[in-house]
Amino acid sequence: MNMEELSKVCTQVRRDIINMTANAGSGHPGGSLSAVELMVGAFYTQMRVDPQNPHDPNRDRFILSKGHAAPCYYGVLAEKGFISRDEFKEFRQLHNILQGHPDAKKVPGVDASTGSLGQGVSIADGMALGAKHLGKDTKVFVLCGDGELQEGQIWEGLMAAAHYKLDNLTVMIDNNGLQIDGSNDQVMSLGDLAAKLRAFGLHVIELPDGNDIKAVVDALAAPTEAGKPKCILAHTVKGKGVSFMENQVGWHGKAPNEEQRQQALAELEGK
Numbered sequence: 001m002n003m004e005e006l007s008k009v010c011t012q013v014r015r016d017i018i019n020m021t022a023n024a025g026s027g028h029p030g031g032s033l034s035a036v037e038l039m040v041g042a043f044y045t046q047m048r049v050d051p052q053n054p055h056d057p058n059r060d061r062f063i064l065s066k067g068h069a070a071p072c073y074y075g076v077l078a079e080k081g082f083i084s085r086d087e088f089k090e091f092r093q094l095h096n097i098l099q100g101h102p103d104a105k106k107v108p109g110v111d112a113s114t115g116s117l118g119q120g121v122s123i124a125d126g127m128a129l130g131a132k133h134l135g136k137d138t139k140v141f142v143l144c145g146d147g148e149l150q151e152g153q154i155w156e157g158l159m160a161a162a163h164y165k166l167d168n169l170t171v172m173i174d175n176n177g178l179q180i181d182g183s184n185d186q187v188m189s190l191g192d193l194a195a196k197l198r199a200f201g202l203h204v205i206e207l208p209d210g211n212d213i214k215a216v217v218d219a220l221a222a223p224t225e226a227g228k229p230k231c232i233l234a235h236t237v238k239g240k241g242v243s244f245m246e247n248q249v250g251w252h253g254k255a256p257n258e259e260q261r262q263q264a265l266a267e268l269e270g271k
Contacts, residue, residue, distance in 0.1 A: 001044055006213050009044065010036045013075035014241045015268050016088060020071045022261040024092040027100060030251035031145060032072035034176040034211070034236040039064075039076045041216040042141045042172070051081035054108040060138055061127045063112045065120020065154075066145035066174065067101035068253070073110070074098050082109035118151030120144060121171060125160050128169040128229075143172045147179030150188045155200065158229075162201025165227040170220070171202065173231065175210065176238040178249045194233055202231040210234025241268055 001009070013036050021027035039062075043049070047060040064073050071091070078085045083097070090096040097106040101115030112123045124142035131138035148154060161169055173193075181187050190196075197204045203225040207215050210232075219232045238252070239245025242264040256264055 003214050003217070006040060006044060006217070009079055010040050010213055011241070011268055012079060013040060013072060015265060016075035016078065016085070017071040018242070018256060018261055018264045018268070020074065020088050020091040020098075021255040022258065023089055025255050026092055027071055027255050028068040028253050029071065029242075029255065030178070030238040030245060030248070030253075031066060031174065031176065032069045033240045033242065033245065034238045035066070035069050035072050035143060035174045036075075036240065037211050037213045037216045037236075038143055038172045038174060038232070038234055039072055041213060041220050042143075042170075043076050043080055045217050046139065046170075046220050047141065048139070049080070049109065051109070054082060058136065058138070061111045061124070061140045063120045063124050063127075063140070063142040064102055064114055065123075065142050066117065066148055067114035069143075069145070069174075070098070070100060070102050073102055074107075077107070077109045080109070083107065117145070117148045118153040121154050121157030121161065124169055124171070125157050125164070125166060128161070128166040129164055131168060132164075132166070137168075139168050139170070140166075141170045141172065143174060145179070146173060146175040146177065146190060146193070147184055147187070149173070149190055149193070150184075158197070158200045158202060161229040166229045167224050167227055169229040171229060171231045173233050174236050175234055176236045178238045178247070178252065180249075180252045182249055197231050197233065201228065203228040204231045204233055207232060207234045210236040211240045243267060
C-alpha cells in the first residue's frame with residue numbers, strides 16, 4: 001500500500017476507536033489514538049500474518065503491552081480481516097470477544113493477553129528467543145506505552161533482549177508524554193529515554209513525529225543492527241486526530257458522549 005492508502009487506514013482506525021468507546025461508554029481513546037500509526041505500520045508493512053490462518057506457526061507476532069489501547073488493536077485487526085466490525089457494537093460488553101484488554105483465547109490475531117502493564121517485553125523476549133532456538137525467521141513486535149516504562153520489568157526485559165541478541169525483536173514506544181494521573185514528568189520522569197535505551201544495548205531510532213505514517217514505515221523498514229533489538233522511540237500525540245482530545249490527560253480513560261462522538265467523527269471525516 002502507498003502512503004495515501006495507509007493514511008486512510010489510519011483514519012478509519014481512528015473512527016473505529018471513537019465509535020467503540022462511545023458505544024461502550026468506557027474505554028481508553030487517548031492512548032489508542034496516539035498508537036495508530038505504529039500498529040498500522042507494523043501490520044501493513046512488516047508483519048507476515050494471514051487472517052485466514054491466524055494461528056499459522058510461521059506467522060510474525062505482535063504484543064500490545066499497553067493493553068488498554070485495545071480499541072486501536074481491534075480497529076487494525078478488523079481492517080486486516082481478522083475480525084468483523086460488527087463486533088465493535090458490543091465492545092467491552094459481557095460475553096463479547098472484544099473486551100477492554102485483548103484476550104488471545106478469544107480474538108483471532110491476538111498473540112498474547114495483556115493488560116497488566118510492564119509484561120509485554122518479557123513475553124516478546126520469549127517469543128523472539130524461541131524463534132531463534134527453532135531456527136525460524138519469525139519477527140516479533142511489541143508496543144509499549146511511555147508511562148509503562150516506569151515499570152521495572154520493562155527494563156529487565158530490555159536488558160535480556162540485548163543480552164540474548166534478539167535482532168528479530170522490534171520494541172515500539174508510544175511516547176505521548178501523558179499517563180492516567182498526569183504527565184510522565186509529574187508522575188515519574190523518564191529522563192533521557194533515548195540515551196537509556198541505547199545504554200541498555202538497543203538499536204534506537206527516534207521519531208520526532210510518531211504519528212507520521214511515512215516516518216514510522218521508514219523506521220520499521222530500516223536495517224537492523226546485527227545482534228541488537230530494534231527500538232522505535234516515537235514521539236506521539238495523545239488523542240491524535242481529535243482536537244479536543246489532543247494532549248489532554250483527561251481522555252486517557254474517558255469515553256466520548258454522543259455529541260463528542262459526532263464532533264470527533266466530523267473532524268476525522270476531512271482527513
